[in-house]
Amino acid sequence: MTDHKLTLAMSESDRTLKLLTGARSIPGFAIDVQQESIEDIFVKQISQSAYDVSELSLASYLIARGGGDARLTAIPVFLSRSFRHNAIYVRSDSPWQHPSELKGRRFGFPEYQMTAAVWVRGMFRDEWGISNEDMQWFTFRPERVPVEIPATLTEGDIFEALAEGKVDAIMTARRPPAHLFPASGEGGVLRRLIPNVWEAEREYYGRTGIFPIMHLVSVKAQTAERYPELPKQLYQTMLDIKDEGIAGMLETIKNYTSAPFIWESVESSAKLMDGDLWPYGIKRNRAQIEKFITYLQADGLLHRSLSLEELFHDSVLDT
Template sequence: MSDLTLTIACWSYDRVKPFLTGEVKIDGVEINLKKLWVQEVFRRMLGNKEFDASEMSLSAYISTLFTKEKPFVGIPVFLSRKFRLGYIFINSESGIKKPEDLKGRKVGIPEFRHTASVWIRGILEEKYGVPVESVTYVLGPMEREKSINKYYIYVPQLDSTEVYRKDIKIVKAPEGKVLSEMLAEGEIDALYHAQIPTTYYTTNKVKRLFDNYIEEDLKYYREEGIFPIMHLLVIRRDVYEKNRWLAKALYDAFLKAKEIAYEELRVTGVNTFMHPWLEYEMEKITKLMGKDYWPYGVKANRKTIDKFISYMYKQGLIPNKLEIEEVFAEEVLDT
């Protein structure tokens, strides 16, 4: 192997910190890790392919597999996972009391292919009887950029207003409108997003659909055994084709970094993190989900990936289902 410099862009997770401290390295590779907010990473990688490897939205990556170029190759390193039933917000005067009340309503989303929205729509349809076609989706920015910090800015990954299903109703928010304000003002009835709207904190007109959202998330997990995946690691295809060994090398390195993050979470003598009852929370989580509750690899995540692909297909985002072997580099299929 020849020496290689690899630029990787992702958010500053505890599970990537060991690359920055030098605890994790790859023989023959100089890793240039760029800590960037996730939406900036997506925009720059999808738009200009600026990095050799990067974090990427799961829905965006799967969509690229249906393009002629197929510019990226997936590695089963899942940098972001999150339960999403706590991210359904409603107008308190809309009359929505339960999930079924969403039928026939206007629901704000950042884009139809948005990974968090795919999970929310899929779970609402499968578990709560809210068909994906039963609402009208209003696409728009959530906040006004001048009034927020950079972590609230959502830049659409690609123009994804067209879907393969003709019965899906999608409209764009009026020019100059933002979804958080539209929800507070009753111009939309609900909002599915990856973040909490600022109006949730500034007005009593915005609240969660599920006050007990953790219970609902746990119910989904107990029934399905799924901890939803949001983002994965991808390599630019041209980099991968020139260095096929990189797929397994990257997987192994990120796996080692995750194990180091686990070790820090399990420290009991001091508070490594600013959480007064972290040990208590860790005991609850591992009792329910197992010691490796944030698994990497294909085998441990097959059901979760299959479920997400099924949701994307049912929602008209992809023309046909993919086999999991089509999603990841062949060098890591047995992980």
């Protein structure tokens, strides 16, 4: 019997590499891996449904579904999660040390609707007492899904704009270039806004239980209709790969990464997160996805509430 061909596009990580390299497979399917940047993957999938399976921005997926676009479905495999306190930068000569001090300032995002930006604006409101109307927003690339936004689209590079004083602070998922922000995080033109940022992120998690989801896995709706067993198979395969990746980081016969203190980091994370460092599935993530939906609504990017039952494929609703 000939395997069914699936086009697949994802970034490389310990959560995806075995699938991308063919070390793990999905029975009955031949995977055709598409090599693209993560930004290109997002644009092609949300605008064209270009892949049978792809990594996708949580915000873009929800905005599209809220607007009635049902070309994609999803499984609760969250390939990117990140606390974004550490992604807020200012100039090193800036006087500010806390987000609450940025009220009324010029704040830049790569894109207004990007998931990280939605989380950060939600934290400005919930954590730091600053409303959307209190800030001057700037963006540096066109919006992936056409939406009206209260931000000024600006030409040029977001990092250089901050360095040159064209904006007062930025949030960016990508680390600034080394000539502006050295590997040590100190002594460059730019610095992180929050001095004790790693402690701030742990405190945030301990108080809220939120480890912010950035990306999920989308499946073309036509593909899921043709192969209704695929979403659950894919979920289980990717869950196994993720769990194996975490186990690999804990193996002390060799260092799984090039980070010297990785075992200390993984063990302290396991202690803080009750053993589940990177939860997949709906049950463990329902509350924060529902909160994120309210953030999208507060931003004016989503004009109706969404239930998780309409967002995820029927076969994975019990996960």
